[in-house]
Amino acid sequence: MPRSWPWIFFYPAILTSCATSLRQLEAREERCEVAAMRKGLSEDRSSVRELSARGLGRCGVIEARPELLARALDPKERRWVRAAAARALGDLNEVSADERASASVHEALLRLAASPRIEPEIRLAALDALAASSSPGCDAIRPLVYDDELLVSARAQSILSEQCPPGGRS
Amino acid sequence: MRLPRAAALLLAAAMGCAGPGALLDLADAASDDERIAATEKAAGVAADPTASEGHRVAAALALGRLRSSSPPVVDALDRGLGASRPRVRAAAAWALGELRSEDSLAVLVEALKATDDPKLGSRLLEGLAKHHALMAGRPERVVPLAEAMTRYVGRLPDGQAPPLLDVIGARVRTLEVDVEVLARALRADRAQPSDRTRAALYAAAFELLARLDRLRGELGASGRNPRAEEAIAAAADVLERGRADTSTMILWFLGCLGEEQVYAAAAAMALGRPRSEGAGAGQRMVRAWGLARAQGHALEARRALARDVLLTESSRAVLTALEGAVSSRAAEGVLQRALGIEARR
Numbered sequence: 001m002p003r004s005w006p007w008i009f010f011y012p013a014i015l016t017s018c019a020t021s022l023r024q025l026e027a028r029e030e031r032c033e034v035a036a037m038r039k040g041l042s043e044d045r046s047s048v049r050e051l052s053a054r055g056l057g058r059c060g061v062i063e064a065r066p067e068l069l070a071r072a073l074d075p076k077e078r079r080w081v082r083a084a085a086a087r088a089l090g091d092l093n094e095v096s097a098d099e100r101a102s103a104s105v106h107e108a109l110l111r112l113a114a115s116p117r118i119e120p121e122i123r124l125a126a127l128d129a130l131a132a133s134s135s136p137g138c139d140a141i142r143p144l145v146y147d148d149e150l151l152v153s154a155r156a157q158s159i160l161s162e163q164c165p166p167g168g169r170s
Numbered sequence: 171m172r173l174p175r176a177a178a179l180l181l182a183a184a185m186g187c188a189g190p191g192a193l194l195d196l197a198d199a200a201s202d203d204e205r206i207a208a209t210e211k212a213a214g215v216a217a218d219p220t221a222s223e224g225h226r227v228a229a230a231l232a233l234g235r236l237r238s239s240s241p242p243v244v245d246a247l248d249r250g251l252g253a254s255r256p257r258v259r260a261a262a263a264w265a266l267g268e269l270r271s272e273d274s275l276a277v278l279v280e281a282l283k284a285t286d287d288p289k290l291g292s293r294l295l296e297g298l299a300k301h302h303a304l305m306a307g308r309p310e311r312v313v314p315l316a317e318a319m320t321r322y323v324g325r326l327p328d329g330q331a332p333p334l335l336d337v338i339g340a341r342v343r344t345l346e347v348d349v350e351v352l353a354r355a356l357r358a359d360r361a362q363p364s365d366r367t368r369a370a371l372y373a374a375a376f377e378l379l380a381r382l383d384r385l386r387g388e389l390g391a392s393g394r395n396p397r398a399e400e401a402i403a404a405a406a407d408v409l410e411r412g413r414a415d416t417s418t419m420i421l422w423f424l425g426c427l428g429e430e431q432v433y434a435a436a437a438a439m440a441l442g443r444p445r446s447e448g449a450g451a452g453q454r455m456v457r458a459w460g461l462a463r464a465q466g467h468a469l470e471a472r473r474a475l476a477r478d479v480l481l482t483e484s485s486r487a488v489l490t491a492l493e494g495a496v497s498s499r500a501a502e503g504v505l506q507r508a509l510g511i512e513a514r515r
Contacts, residue, residue: 021189
């Protein structure tokens with residue numbers, strides 16, 4: 001059997017790996033193809049997972065909240081996917097009527113934002129998600145002004161100045 | 171035999187069957203060999219001026235995600251900073267920020283020094299903020315950054331520093347850094363004066379004096395402080411350049427600082443320096459006001475008042491401002507004592 005034989009079998013796989021282009025993923029998001037995006041959260045390619053998470057948030061797919069939360073909290077997940085999932089949770093909390101679930105997500109986002117061991121990209125995404133809420137959690141965000149990560153500190157400062165009146169609590 | 175993932179991806183890219191998505195996927199490389207191959211591929215595209223915008227952006231994002239700070243990567247992203255497309259430049263700046271290395275820091279600093287594009291400047295500042303850990307306690311790294319930040323602000327259309335610049339400055343700049351930055355700005359303005367060097371000089375002097383203002387009370391409530399004196403002397407050196415706006419700003423700050431005992435002597439010495447010929451009434455007014463504020467703490471201020479203001483000043487506006495400054499401090503007899511000093515001479 002020729003040495004190149006395996007390549008014949010994997011050629012379709014290579015083509016398939018080309019199949020879902022960025023444009024197609026973006027089109028899915030524009031059309032809010034929920035089923036495809038939820039499936040995309042489990043894809044091999046991190047770019048697909050990332051864009052799927054983003055799309056689910058933008059399309060307001062509340063039912064996807066548990067999966068997005070799992071992605072955001074998964075220490076083995078790529079940091080850019082975790083960040084996209086965190087931001088999507090912010091989008092969903094804005095539109096959700098389920099206060100209990102929203103509160104639970106809110107707490108998770110605060111923990112992500114406050115943890116110095118978490119990648120800064122994820123922490124910033126968590127802060128962005130909190131900022132999308134009318135009650136971002138001022139008391140919990142306030143200490144982050146002194147965070148070692150400058151971007152986290154700057155983002156916390158901007159949230160406090162825009163959404164948290166001095167002396168007020170939320 | 172399973173085809174190695176990286177080989178599959180590279181093959182796909184080589185066959186041209188994938189767009190930017192395939193480049194983004196390079197960031198999924200897992201093993202060391204895969205990462206090396208992926209980095210090389212992405213760097214090649216990121217640096218290629220003939221590649222499409224989408225490809226170059228995706229390649230830069232992949233490099234930022236892979237976080238290899240090898241020289242070819244840094245060089246490729248440096249080229250991206252010089253691209254004609256804003257999105258390519260922004261992606262390159264972001265990726266350089268992710269690298270968090272000395273080389274990426276140096277590239278970002280040079281880029282900030284050179285740009286007058288506020289959008290790119292914001293991305294560069296974000297990238298620089300990510301290098302904070304590299305700069306902590308390392309003035310040799312902070313001074314070039316502070317210099318770049320000062321020049322950048324000087325070039326902005328409205329001179330308004332973006333908030334992140336202040337956050338970075340508050341964390342990494344010290345009085346000593348600001349003195350060095352001002353000295354460099356002064357040297358540059360002396361060597362080849364231009365609108366840019368003048369703006370940079372103004373910004374550097376302002377940063378230094380604003381820091382002294384913020385440090386009130388921290389440098390010691392009484393007595394003299396060598397750090398403060400060196401800083402004030404550095405600011406006073408700028409007065410010799412004779413730039414009206416910069417000089418007026420410096421004189422005003424010196425007047426504010428002169429009220430603090432720890433700053434008074436140095437501020438009085440600086441205010442008491444012979445004034446440049448042709449200084450306008452506004453500058454002379456601010457100087458006289460500053461000397462009046464400092465005289466409660468520093469004999470030098472009283473002497474300078476008597477010698478330079480009361481003896482020679484002819485402008486009613488300046489003398490009125492001086493009288494107001496003196497009387498508002500309820501310093502009875504101060505003006506008379508100043509005149510007395512003059513009379514004894």
